[in-house]
Amino acid sequence: MSGLRILVPVKRVIDYAVKPRVNRAQTAVETANVKHSMNPFDELSIEEAVRLRERKSPPVDEIVVFSAGPPKAQDVLRTAMGMGADRGIHVVVEEKQALEPLGVAKLLQKVVAEQKSNLVILGKQSIDDDAAQTGQMLAGLLNWPQATQASKVQVEGEVVTVVREVDGGVETLKAKLPMVITTDLRLNEPRYATLPNIMKAKKKPLEKKTLSDYGLDVPPRLKTIKVTEPPPRQGGVKVDDVDGMISKLKELGAL
Amino acid sequence: MALAPRLTASLRRVALSPRPSPLIQRFSPICPVRWTSSATSEPRQPDAEGTLKNAPAPAKTIQFTAETYPNLKRHSKFAKLTQEHVTFFQDLLGVESAVIDGLSKDASEDIEAFNSDWMRKYRGHSQLVVKPGSTEEVSKILKYCNDNLLAVVPQGGNTGLVGGSVPVFDEIVINMQRMNKIRSFDEVSGILVADAGVILEVADNFLADKSHIFPLDLGAKGSCQIGGNVATNAGGLRLLRYGSLHGNVLGIEAVLPDGTIVDDLSTLRKNNTGYDIKQLFIGGEGTIGIITAISIVCPQRSPAVNVAYFGLESFEQVQNAFREAKNQLSEILSAFELMDGRSQRLVKTVTGKKRPLEGDHPFYCLVETSGSNTDHDSEKLQTFLESVMEKEIVSDGVLAQDQTQLQDLWSWREGISECLGHWGGVYKYDLSIPIADLYTLVNDTRDRLTKAGLVGEDDSYPVVDVLGYGHMGDANLHLNVPVRRYDKEVEKQLEPFVYEWVQKRSGSISAEHGLGIAKKSFIGYSRSPTMVALMKQIKNLYDPNGIMNPYKYI
Numbered sequence: 001m002s003g004l005r006i007l008v009p010v011k012r013v014i015d016y017a018v019k020p021r022v023n024r025a026q027t028a029v030e031t032a033n034v035k036h037s038m039n040p041f042d043e044l045s046i047e048e049a050v051r052l053r054e055r056k057s058p059p060v061d062e063i064v065v066f067s068a069g070p071p072k073a074q075d076v077l078r079t080a081m082g083m084g085a086d087r088g089i090h091v092v093v094e095e096k097q098a099l100e101p102l103g104v105a106k107l108l109q110k111v112v113a114e115q116k117s118n119l120v121i122l123g124k125q126s127i128d129d130d131a132a133q134t135g136q137m138l139a140g141l142l143n144w145p146q147a148t149q150a151s152k153v154q155v156e157g158e159v160v161t162v163v164r165e166v167d168g169g170v171e172t173l174k175a176k177l178p179m180v181i182t183t184d185l186r187l188n189e190p191r192y193a194t195l196p197n198i199m200k201a202k203k204k205p206l207e208k209k210t211l212s213d214y215g216l217d218v219p220p221r222l223k224t225i226k227v228t229e230p231p232p233r234q235g236g237v238k239v240d241d242v243d244g245m246i247s248k249l250k251e252l253g254a255l
Numbered sequence: 256m257a258l259a260p261r262l263t264a265s266l267r268r269v270a271l272s273p274r275p276s277p278l279i280q281r282f283s284p285i286c287p288v289r290w291t292s293s294a295t296s297e298p299r300q301p302d303a304e305g306t307l308k309n310a311p312a313p314a315k316t317i318q319f320t321a322e323t324y325p326n327l328k329r330h331s332k333f334a335k336l337t338q339e340h341v342t343f344f345q346d347l348l349g350v351e352s353a354v355i356d357g358l359s360k361d362a363s364e365d366i367e368a369f370n371s372d373w374m375r376k377y378r379g380h381s382q383l384v385v386k387p388g389s390t391e392e393v394s395k396i397l398k399y400c401n402d403n404l405l406a407v408v409p410q411g412g413n414t415g416l417v418g419g420s421v422p423v424f425d426e427i428v429i430n431m432q433r434m435n436k437i438r439s440f441d442e443v444s445g446i447l448v449a450d451a452g453v454i455l456e457v458a459d460n461f462l463a464d465k466s467h468i469f470p471l472d473l474g475a476k477g478s479c480q481i482g483g484n485v486a487t488n489a490g491g492l493r494l495l496r497y498g499s500l501h502g503n504v505l506g507i508e509a510v511l512p513d514g515t516i517v518d519d520l521s522t523l524r525k526n527n528t529g530y531d532i533k534q535l536f537i538g539g540e541g542t543i544g545i546i547t548a549i550s551i552v553c554p555q556r557s558p559a560v561n562v563a564y565f566g567l568e569s570f571e572q573v574q575n576a577f578r579e580a581k582n583q584l585s586e587i588l589s590a591f592e593l594m595d596g597r598s599q600r601l602v603k604t605v606t607g608k609k610r611p612l613e614g615d616h617p618f619y620c621l622v623e624t625s626g627s628n629t630d631h632d633s634e635k636l637q638t639f640l641e642s643v644m645e646k647e648i649v650s651d652g653v654l655a656q657d658q659t660q661l662q663d664l665w666s667w668r669e670g671i672s673e674c675l676g677h678w679g680g681v682y683k684y685d686l687s688i689p690i691a692d693l694y695t696l697v698n699d700t701r702d703r704l705t706k707a708g709l710v711g712e713d714d715s716y717p718v719v720d721v722l723g724y725g726h727m728g729d730a731n732l733h734l735n736v737p738v739r740r741y742d743k744e745v746e747k748q749l750e751p752f753v754y755e756w757v758q759k760r761s762g763s764i765s766a767e768h769g770l771g772i773a774k775k776s777f778i779g780y781s782r783s784p785t786m787v788a789l790m791k792q793i794k795n796l797y798d799p800n801g802i803m804n805p806y807k808y809i
Contacts, residue, residue, distance in 0.1 A: 015657050015658045016657070016658065016659065017657070017658030017659060017662070018658065033558060033629075035558075035559075035629070035657075035658065037656055037657030037658070038656065038657065040657075040659070079656050189609060192611050192612075192653035192655075192656075192660065193653065193654070193656060194612065194651055194652065194653050195563075195640055195644050195649070195651065195652040195653065195654065196644065196651065198640075198654065199641065199644060240350060240352070241350055241351060241352035242351075242352060243351065
């Protein structure tokens with residue numbers, strides 16, 4: 001059999017360590033001047049693809065990294081290539097026309113066909129929308145087997161064994177290529193993109209495309225009514241000393 | 256003043272998460288070994304799993320400073336604490352919790368935390384802790400103590416590394432924790448006025464809400480107080496960028512031993528009218544008065560922060576990298592930290608974490624930039640990285656791609672201190688050395704100890720290794736000798752060798768940790784007799800009775 005042709009879709013999201021703030025109009029989360037980075041689950045996907053290549057059997061023909069998003073999504077594609085992906089595809093989608101999971105899945109279906117991929121490794125969810133749907137929808141559209149929340153992936157010949165975390169333990173699945181895998185946190189520990197590799201990544205091919213190149217028109221089906229922050233924590237009371245605390249506790253009926 | 260080691264260094268960069276405070280570390284047992292070295296040593300630290308490997312039997316008590324330093328004698332001119340004194344303070348402060356009275360009743364448990372330092376290295380015999388709530392109360396306390404010849408020790412968060420904030424004998428502890436109000440902040444000028452007892456992290460979080468930053472950051476920020484920071488002229492991680500407290504502190508409110516309130520709480524950037532007396536209180540370690548409030552100019556907080564981590568072949572290349580960084584990153588450069596390969600290997604051994612770079616390099620550097628514009632910073636950083644790679648100044652390197660990686664890279668610098676305690680103890684020296692010679696000391700010290708047959712792999716050798724790291728940008732080296740046990744022979748090899756070495760190169764024997772009790776007798780290595788004599792004149796002028804923080808400093 002020929003080698004693996006891996007497709008890894010990645011998303012540029014607000015850095016997980018940044019506290020998101022809702023914009024004034026309460027229509028969305030404020031994204032301007034906020035630190036963005038690659039969705040952490042997608043980092044795991046890249047790492048796993050690169051490790052599959054390092055294991056050498058079966059051989060990996062190509063690792064293609066894909067992103068649909070604003071022009072800046074290029075940064076995360078370059079990072080992914082710095083980590084070891086061979087080339088990138090960027091479908092420019094402005095933030096205002098952000099795709100829904102089904103739109104992404106339909107787009108990925110086309111990309112899979114175009115790239116002749118036989119293994120798609122996705123993050124189990126993106127940390128901004130938390131939809132956790134794209135992988136499953138893609139598997140449905142392609143009519144491929146899927147293994148979600150993978151914590152261990154093994155490929156032998158055409159057979160893929162995936163250990164996944166479920167309530168109360170782990171579950172081991174076996175399926176034949178082609179297939180869709182979504183990654184979970186315990187799968188691996190992503191490597192750093194080293195400077196020499198970042199430099200090399202700059203020279204790797206990055207294709208720029210649009211939705212119409214894929215003949216897709218996926219208008220949103222959902223409308224965001226309102227975005228609000230969780231209610232602020234109620235402030236406590238400061239007491240001067242132990243006596244003050246005791247009387248306060250008595251007052252509240254706790255003593 | 257010191258950077259207390261971090262319990263969980265990787266948390267340091269998370270602005271919103273509570274900083275582990277040195278107080279938490281009190282559970283660490285200490286090594287029950289006597290020593291009189293002036294090197295700062297640390298207690299054992301828990302490893303990554305939070306357990307202590309090969310922990311010695313925990314000592315039940317901390318040794319009294321007076322026993323560690325048998326040459327110190329209580330000054331007979333000081334009065335002994337009586338019930339009358341205690342009653343005076345109780346009446347003065349009113350609130351019951353503001354006085355911890357160990358004279359008329361047994362309050363040893365309550366007082367212990369004020370009598371000993373967090374490293375469990377220094378311990379005094381004080382029987383009274385007073386916690387004033389206002390400048391006027393500080394003034395009345397000091398006047399009374401001065402009139403009655405009662406010695407005092409001012410105390411902030413008690414996070415120092417040289418024993419400056421704990422009593423030696425029976426000095427009264429004046430703890431500033433109740434003076435914890437932020438008095439004002441001007442968003443236009445960025446000038447903060449706050450009580451001395453405000454905790455550094457509280458001040459920084461307050462400023463973060465207003466997009467500003469406290470111009471000082473250090474590991475103990477969850478416990479240390481800004482008054483103590485100023486009194487010890489703390490250095491820390493932001494010094495390269497924002498400069499020393501001598502420049503940032505605009506004004507001080509302090510109380511002299513005779514009760515005089517020195518109101519110099521100026522909020523002016525410029526004020527050329529006479530001697531700048533407040534500078535004497537900055538780094539004065541509480542020997543001429545107690546700081547009760549400060550005004551300090553705070554810069555705008557940088558929204559864009561990047562961190563890179565390099566492996567380099569030689570110390571020459573480290574210097575080249577530093578020059579390139581200053582040259583190309585200029586105003587966005589906010590930290591340039593040096594770690595030698597040995598320190599990084601030890602961190603790896605202790606934490607078991609995956610190293611950021613493959614292979615072993617003799618030197619590592621951590622470069623941080625912070626600026627206001629991500630695109631601008633990235634562009635500069637890219638040019639810098641490309642140039643140091645092309646010129647082969649650095650052999651390998653990584654750039655943090657997200658906040659998690661950024662924190663992880665910092666943990667390789669900040670985790671050193673806690674990892675070194677793993678084998679039992681550490682001799683620590685905090686030195687300023689001209690940058691060209693900065694690392695030579697580490698090699699010389701290692702040669703010396705190796706020649707003496709003290710360094711080795713197994714338990715028969717006391718010394719694990721000799722290594723160096725520090726604030727390259729400030730020419731500040733932390734020379735560390737992790738040991739399996741404290742050993743007289745090691746001490747003899749280290750001292751006065753290290754001090755003499757530093758003296759020959761006109762360095763400083765205490766760059767940011769201060770003098771306290773630990774470095775008091777070594778001041779002569781860094782200051783001339785004339786300078787020390789001038790300092791003594793100042794001390795005698797403001798504190799003629801010598802009640803302020805006695806037995807320490809000069």
